[in-house]
Amino acid sequence: MQTKRAVSLEAWLTLRAIEGVGDHTILALVREWQSPDAVLRASTDELIQRGCSRRLADVIRRGPDREACQRIERELTAIERKQIDVRTILDSSYPTRLRMIPDPPPVLYVSGTLNQSDELAVAVVGARRATASGRLVTESLANGLAGAGLTIVSGLARGVDAAAHRGALAAGGRTIAVLGCGIGQTYPPEHGRLRHEIEERGAILSELPFEAPPHSGHFPRRNRIISGLSLGVVVTEAAIDSGSLITARLAAEQGREVFAVPGFVKSETSRGTNALIKEGAALIECAQDVIDAIAPQLEPALRARLSCPPREKQTGDRFGNQEQLVYDALSYDPLTVDHLIEQTRLPVASVMVSLLSLELRQRVRQLPGQRYLKL
Amino acid sequence: MQTKRAVSLEAWLTLRAIEGVGDHTILALVREWQSPDAVLRASTDELIQRGCSRRLADVIRRGPDREACQRIERELTAIERKQIDVRTILDSSYPTRLRMIPDPPPVLYVSGTLNQSDELAVAVVGARRATASGRLVTESLANGLAGAGLTIVSGLARGVDAAAHRGALAAGGRTIAVLGCGIGQTYPPEHGRLRHEIEERGAILSELPFEAPPHSGHFPRRNRIISGLSLGVVVTEAAIDSGSLITARLAAEQGREVFAVPGFVKSETSRGTNALIKEGAALIECAQDVIDAIAPQLEPALRARLSCPPREKQTGDRFGNQEQLVYDALSYDPLTVDHLIEQTRLPVASVMVSLLSLELRQRVRQLPGQRYLKL
Numbered sequence: 188m189q190t191k192r193a194v195s196l197e198a199w200l201t202l203r204a205i206e207g208v209g210d211h212t213i214l215a216l217v218r219e220w221q222s223p224d225a226v227l228r229a230s231t232d233e234l235i236q237r238g239c240s241r242r243l244a245d246v247i248r249r250g251p252d253r254e255a256c257q258r259i260e261r262e263l264t265a266i267e268r269k270q271i272d273v274r275t276i277l278d279s280s281y282p283t284r285l286r287m288i289p290d291p292p293p294v295l296y297v298s299g300t301l302n303q304s305d306e307l308a309v310a311v312v313g314a315r316r317a318t319a320s321g322r323l324v325t326e327s328l329a330n331g332l333a334g335a336g337l338t339i340v341s342g343l344a345r346g347v348d349a350a351a352h353r354g355a356l357a358a359g360g361r362t363i364a365v366l367g368c369g370i371g372q373t374y375p376p377e378h379g380r381l382r383h384e385i386e387e388r389g390a391i392l393s394e395l396p397f398e399a400p401p402h403s404g405h406f407p408r409r410n411r412i413i414s415g416l417s418l419g420v421v422v423t424e425a426a427i428d429s430g431s432l433i434t435a436r437l438a439a440e441q442g443r444e445v446f447a448v449p450g451f452v453k454s455e456t457s458r459g460t461n462a463l464i465k466e467g468a469a470l471i472e473c474a475q476d477v478i479d480a481i482a483p484q485l486e487p488a489l490r491a492r493l494s495c496p497p498r499e500k501q502t503g504d505r506f507g508n509q510e511q512l513v514y515d516a517l518s519y520d521p522l523t524v525d526h527l528i529e530q531t532r533l534p535v536a537s538v539m540v541s542l543l544s545l546e547l548r549q550r551v552r553q554l555p556g557q558r559y560l561k562l
Numbered sequence: 563m564q565t566k567r568a569v570s571l572e573a574w575l576t577l578r579a580i581e582g583v584g585d586h587t588i589l590a591l592v593r594e595w596q597s598p599d600a601v602l603r604a605s606t607d608e609l610i611q612r613g614c615s616r617r618l619a620d621v622i623r624r625g626p627d628r629e630a631c632q633r634i635e636r637e638l639t640a641i642e643r644k645q646i647d648v649r650t651i652l653d654s655s656y657p658t659r660l661r662m663i664p665d666p667p668p669v670l671y672v673s674g675t676l677n678q679s680d681e682l683a684v685a686v687v688g689a690r691r692a693t694a695s696g697r698l699v700t701e702s703l704a705n706g707l708a709g710a711g712l713t714i715v716s717g718l719a720r721g722v723d724a725a726a727h728r729g730a731l732a733a734g735g736r737t738i739a740v741l742g743c744g745i746g747q748t749y750p751p752e753h754g755r756l757r758h759e760i761e762e763r764g765a766i767l768s769e770l771p772f773e774a775p776p777h778s779g780h781f782p783r784r785n786r787i788i789s790g791l792s793l794g795v796v797v798t799e800a801a802i803d804s805g806s807l808i809t810a811r812l813a814a815e816q817g818r819e820v821f822a823v824p825g826f827v828k829s830e831t832s833r834g835t836n837a838l839i840k841e842g843a844a845l846i847e848c849a850q851d852v853i854d855a856i857a858p859q860l861e862p863a864l865r866a867r868l869s870c871p872p873r874e875k876q877t878g879d880r881f882g883n884q885e886q887l888v889y890d891a892l893s894y895d896p897l898t899v900d901h902l903i904e905q906t907r908l909p910v911a912s913v914m915v916s917l918l919s920l921e922l923r924q925r926v927r928q929l930p931g932q933r934y935l936k937l
Contacts (some may be wrong), residue, residue: 218902420811449824449836452699452847453936461824464845472836475643519826520893526901561828 196266196273198223199294200259203396204251213293214244216271217277218453236250251515262397271397272297282306288415292394296370304470305363307489308338308475310417310438311354311408313347313424313431314456320519320559321424321456321554324448326354328423332476338493339390340365342409343378346433347423352385356359363416364387367409369399375427375509392416407433414438418481421446421471425459432459435468444480446471506545509533513541521558571641573598573706574669575634578771579626582776588668589617592652638773641747646772647672657681663790663816667769670787671745674765676708680738681865683713684852685792685813686729687785688722689797689831694829696722696799696933698927699728699823703798706849708735711869713764715740715792717784718753722798722806727760738791742784744774767791769858782808789813793856796821796846800834807834810843817930819855821846881920888916889936892926896933 202213202223213223220226221235225395226247229237251259270429274281274295283306284293311329314321325347329339333355341351343364355362368374370393380485385391394403394412415433416470420438422445424503425431435445445468450457464470471477482490503546509531516522516530528538542559545551552560577588577598588598594612594751595601601622608782609619626634641648649656649670658681660666685937686704700722704714708730716726718739728735739760743749745768745793748757760766770780770789780899789795793812797820799808811819825832839845846852857865879887884906891905903913917934920926927935 320821320828448827449828449832449839449845450826451695451832452823452825453695453894454826457824457826458847461845462849464824464839465847465851469835470824470839470845472840473834476840518893518895519828520895522897523901523904525904528900529898529900 191235193545195224195275197259197263198227198274199273200396200543201251201256202226202247203294204255205246205249206252206255206260207243207246209345212291213444214276214291216247216445217293222277234548248394254288258396260475265397266296267373269298272301274301275344282416284308284381285412285415288411290411291410292416294394295396296393296397297390298370298392298415299386299393301363301390304336304492305338305361305416307336307391307485307492308340308417309481310340310350310362310420310443311347311423312411312413312420312434313340313351313422314425314429314459315346315348316456316519317350317424318454318456319521319554322350323562325350325423325559326357328421328448328471328474328477329354329362330358330360332421332477333358333362334494335474335478336360337478338491340413341387342367342413343374343382343391345375345378347425349378351423352381356384356388358367360388362532363382365416365457366391366393366401367405368401369395369397371397372400376400377473379435406430408436411437414443415442417443418484419444419446419477421477422460422463422468423448424450424453424456425463427458427462429459432463435463439468444469444484446477446480448472488500497546501561505515508542510540510541512553513538514522514545514550517559517561520560521560523552524557527559563812564824570597570599570650571648572634572638573911575637576626576650577601577622578669579622579630579634579718580624581627581630582618582621585665587787587837589666589783591622592668597652636829640772642792644673644746645828646674646745647862649676649822657791659683659792660790662733663786665786666790667787668897669769671768671770672765673745673767674761674763676738676765676767679711679736679867680713680765680791682711682860682867683715683738684810684856685715685795685808685818686722686726686786686798687716687788688723688726688797689793689801689804690719691831692721692725692799693829693831693894694896696825697725698935698937700725700798701732703796703823703846703849703852704729704737705733705735707796707860708733708737710849710853710867711735711867712793712853713738715788717742717781717788718749718757718760718766720750720753722800724753724756726798727756731759731763735763739764739766740784740787740791741766741768741770741776742774743776744768745801746772747775749776752831766814781934782812784813786787786816789816789818792818793859794819794821794852796852797824797830797835797843798823799825800838801830802833802837804834809837810838819844819859821852823847830838832918882916882935885916886917888889888913889925892920892936894936896929896935899932899934902934 216226231244235262291501329351339355340363352362447460447463447468512531589599606619663741704726713736714725714730715738727737822835822838822843887906
């Protein structure tokens with residue numbers, strides 16, 4: 188079995204390595220011949236009989252060039268050494284929802300685990316240059332969704348993506364990162380530890396050759412996998428004309444529901460989400476809003492797996508006088524302690540005590556450089 | 563004519579001053595008898611013949627009490643002395659759109675001018691405790707709408723209302739304030755000068771007796787006039803469960819389109835507007851969005867009066883390095899110079915020069931206390 192699978196994988200990679208044979212052709216050929224090995228074993232005449240052009244038939248018979256063959260060798264070794272799980276479109280364990288998009292990836296490299304519970308997945312994506320408050324909103328949203336039993340799918344990028352993965356992990360939930368590079372690479376490099384945590388409690392996915400470097404051209408294609416795996420796509424912050432908006436529009440074309448978090452009209456990273464809402468995306472403020480929207484569309488068996496967390500408190504508990512002063516002086520943009528002291532005209536000690544008390548009640552978060560953010 | 567009119571006005575006020583005769587009854591009686599004088603001249607039997615209960619007929623025949631009669635005298639004197647224009651539902655100059663709501667005010671006191679161009683009106687309302695950035699967004703929106711030829715209707719309240727009136731005045735446009743007190747009063751008192759400016763370039767309206775004090779019970783009824791006069795209602799900032807949301811819902815019941823400016827999900831004054839968008843209000847970011855939505859619904863003659871301003875610039879012109887640093891450190895919440903110096907680590911002089919330059923390019927606004935706000 189192991190051998191058959193390895194042979195089959197080699198055939199997939201060989202077919203894909205042939206210059207001039209793209210995903211679309213591979214899917215058509217494999218659909219026709221039932222396996223990539225059969226395609227590779229077929230004669231030119233047989234290929235032509237089943238609808239290939241002479242040029243394509245010749246190209247397939249010739250196979251990949253020498254360099255590509257060496258790369259496939261290296262790739263097979265690396266897949267075995269790093270225990271990468273490769274799933275092809277013919278495998279029953281290939282993600283169900285992804286299989287149904289118009290252009291599913293023929294081959295999917297998986298590091299970590301991909302399991303049945305990941306059928307209940309929601310994508311959370313957005314700006315790399317997210318604001319501090321945008322990252323917090325993303326984290327809290329992903330946390331709530333993961334806590335309800337949804338797998339959070341995102342792209343391991345800086346900003347919103349990382350916050351989405353972290354929110355899911357903090358809830359003890361599952362999360363999937365789809366890379367825009369080969370699974371042998373980590374991009375951005377500083378997310379090595381985050382990647383490791385995701386592999387422990389979810390999966391890293393890529394459709395690209397093992398060592399493919401990150402390349403801007405890969406990202407739009409990668410995004411169709413993110414939405415393809417998901418029941419819906421949440422955009423928490425996005426600039427106008429950004430990749431996140433492309434993902435959202437692609438998602439809508441795939442029939443996925445699009446959700447957007449609104450923001451201040453003058454904030455660059457809210458222009459995109461506000462634009463999505465104008466175009467018909469659902470405005471959401473918290474995890475429950477997303478759950479309320481997707482739950483009714485689920486088959487009963489899947490819906491039963493969703494646990495509904497209590498609604499977030501909308502109003503705060505009461506503060507003391509000084510705490511209230513400090514809380515009112517805080518902003519959703521980070522402020523320094525000095526700024527808060529000046530604003531409140533309270534003694535340093537009172538401000539520090541109030542901040543600590545607010546922090547314990549999760550109404551403020553301390554950021555590096557003694558800066559504080561309203562929660 | 564003057565005398566006939568004065569007699570008729572006295573009859574309106576008399577009818578309204580009778581204990582137990584509300585607006586609904588007045589409208590029904592006047593619709594039946596064609597004038598308030600005729601109602602007051604009718605005998606008990608005649609009143610009963612035309613559908614009044616015996617109790618109501620007796621009450622009308624008895625007329626208002628002595629105290630009320632003295633108040634009407636004072637009111638008529640004040641109306642003449644202050645040159646208040648009183649329009650009743652039977653006057654052809656009564657605002658057309660307002661006449662068609664289910665419960666139009668029978669009598670409308672007008673200080674200033676109300677003219678035909680005010681048929682093209684949009685209400686801009688929202689939180690009294692608006693944020694600094696919310697007030698700016700409101701001002702800019704009202705400015706754009708008034709510049710396009712729309713009259714801005716609001717409630718003279720603190721916060722969003724005042725910003726809406728000011729934005730319209732700054733554009734050289736027209737604006738109408740509907741009071742929640744009698745027209746002889748100004749509430750809040752600090753808006754005396756704003757009121758005067760509105761009277762010069764629009765109108766102050768009230769349906770209440772001349773000296774009626776502001777009373778919380780008046781405001782919800784007042785709001786039906788604000789939306790009744792308007793083609794649509796824009797809410798720029800509003801808390802959840804606030805009066806502005808009630809106005810918006812009333813407006814929707816009157817068949818008016820509701821527009822809301824989205825905001826950060828954790829900001830109290832955006833919770834209401836985000837909720838409105840969830841409920842189906844149109845998300846708008848600028849004046850043009852509102853114009854695009856209402857123009858197609860207008861009769862061609864009215865539409866021709868709308869001039870369309872150019873779309874606001876979405877992206878800024880380029881800044882110098884230091885300017886960019888300062889601009890990036892700014893926030894949509896006011897920040898002190900000290901905070902900006904600390905954030906940018908630039909010398910004081912550079913920060914000040916950059917702020918001045920940004921101010922000249924209208925990218926920052928200085929607020930009292932050397933605080934600065936990103937625009």
